Amino acid sequence: MKTILCFGDSNTWGYIPGTDAWRFVHDVRWTGVLAAKLGGGFRVVEEGLNGRTTCWDDPIKAGRRGLDHLPTLLESHAPIDLIVIMLGTNDLKHYLGLSANDIALGAGKLVETVQLSDAGPVVDGRKTRPAVLLVSPAHAVEAKEPFGTKFDEAVAKSQDLGAAYRLIAHEYGVSHFDAASVAHASDVDGVHLDAAAHASLGAALAGVIADLL
Numbered sequence: 699m700k701t702i703l704c705f706g707d708s709n710t711w712g713y714i715p716g717t718d719a720w721r722f723v724h725d726v727r728w729t730g731v732l733a734a735k736l737g738g739g740f741r742v743v744e745e746g747l748n749g750r751t752t753c754w755d756d757p758i759k760a761g762r763r764g765l766d767h768l769p770t771l772l773e774s775h776a777p778i779d780l781i782v783i784m785l786g787t788n789d790l791k792h793y794l795g796l797s798a799n800d801i802a803l804g805a806g807k808l809v810e811t812v813q814l815s816d817a818g819p820v821v822d823g824r825k826t827r828p829a830v831l832l833v834s835p836a837h838a839v840e841a842k843e844p845f846g847t848k849f850d851e852a853v854a855k856s857q858d859l860g861a862a863y864r865l866i867a868h869e870y871g872v873s874h875f876d877a878a879s880v881a882h883a884s885d886v887d888g889v890h891l892d893a894a895a896h897a898s899l900g901a902a903l904a905g906v907i908a909d910l911l
Contacts, residue, residue, distance in 0.1 A: 699739060699740070699741055700739060700740050700780070700911050701740075701741045701743060701775065701777065701779050701780075702736075702740060702742050702743065702778075702779065702780045702781075703743045703745060703771065703772075703778045703780070703781045703782070703828070704729050704732070704742060704745060704781075704784070705745050705764065705782065705785070705808075706747075706750070706782075706783070706784040706785055707747060707748065707749065707750040707751075707784075707787055707788055708748040708749065708750075708787075708890060709728075709784070709787060709835065709889075709890060710727075710728070710729060710746030710784060711727075711744075711746030711747060711748055712726070712727040712746065714890070715883075715884035715886040715887045715890040715891070715892055716884070716886040719748060722896065726893050726896055726897075727896055728896040728900035728903070729742055729746075730742075730900070731896060731904070732900040732903050732904050732907070735901055735904030735905075736904050736907065740911075743775050743778075745767075745771055747762065747767070749788055750762050750763075750764050750767070750785060751785065751788045751794075752764050752785045752786060752789055752801060752804030752805050752808055753765035753807045753808065754789055754804055758791075758793070762788070764785050764804075764808055765804075765807055765811065768808055768811050769811060769815070772811075772812065772815045773817060775817070776816075776818075777817065777818055777819040777820065777825075778817050778819075778828040779818065779819055779828060779911060780828055780829045780830070780831060780907065780910060781828045781829070781830055781831070782831045782833060782903065782907075783805065783808050783809065783812075783830065783831070783832050783833065784833035785804075785808065785835070786802075786804070786859055786863070787835045787836075787838070787856075787889055790838060790855055790856055790889075791848045791849060791852070792847075792848065792850045792851050792852070793848070797855070797858075798856075798858035798859050798862045799858075799862050801859060801862065802834075802863050802865065803866070805832060805834075805866055806866040806869065809830050809832060809866070812827060812830050813830070813870065815827055815828070829872070829910060829911075830873070831872070831873045831874075831875060831903075831907065832866065832867045832872055832873065832874050832875075833863075833875050833877050833903070834859045834860045834862075834874070834875075834876045834877060835877055836877040836878050836882050836883050836895065837853070837856045837857055837859075837878045837882050837883065838852040838853045838855075838856040838889050839853060839882055839883050839885050840885065841885055841886060841887050841888030841889075842885055842886055843886055843887055845888055845889050845890075849888060849889055852888070853888070857878075860876040860878055860879075863876070864876070873910060875903065875906050877899055879902075880898045880899055880902040881895035881896075881898045881902075882895065
């Protein structure tokens with residue numbers, strides 16, 4: 699049985715666009731689609747949290763630094779064959795003042811944390827580290843009902859994340875997938891995936907992961 703840990707934010711948790719934190723059911727979320735597509739022999743563990751950032755403090759929403767959560771999750775879910783990291787959307791909040799490259803550096807710290815761990819499978823009597831698939835988030839879009847004003851200027855900046863994440867993935871020697879190649883945020887609130895985007899992303903990642911594992 700291969701274990702896949704999906705580490706993300708509200709778009710992993712399954713936030714329904716335009717709602718007050720209503721959640722898509724498991725089978726609709728991309729993690730559920732991924733599990734169904736992969737079938738037997740894989741265990742997909744979903745670890746999504748609304749508001750989670752890569753490694754940056756959010757002064758408006760405390761306790762959301764992914765870098766603080768990741769070590770505990772690696773230990774609690776070990777042994778892990780692959781961790782899928784899809785974070786960065788919340789780092790786009792205008793009051794954090796981060797560039798696309800800054801956000802990618804934050805994602806790189808998460809990759810580094812995994813690579814310094816021994817949370818992977820035991821091979822020849824020794825613990826190993828999990829493989830990593832770094833996923834750059836889907837682009838933010840102009841919205842009919844914007845998610846407050848937090849994501850002002852996020853649309854243009856989000857379009858640079860794919861290239862920035864690709865460079866970081868290359869630097870750390872891990873795989874990269876650009877979610878924007880198959881999905882984009884809903885124009886209802888501009889940052890959250892709708893059901894169709896979850897389906898597209900889950901199916902695409904299933905193909906990538908099947909090749910990796």
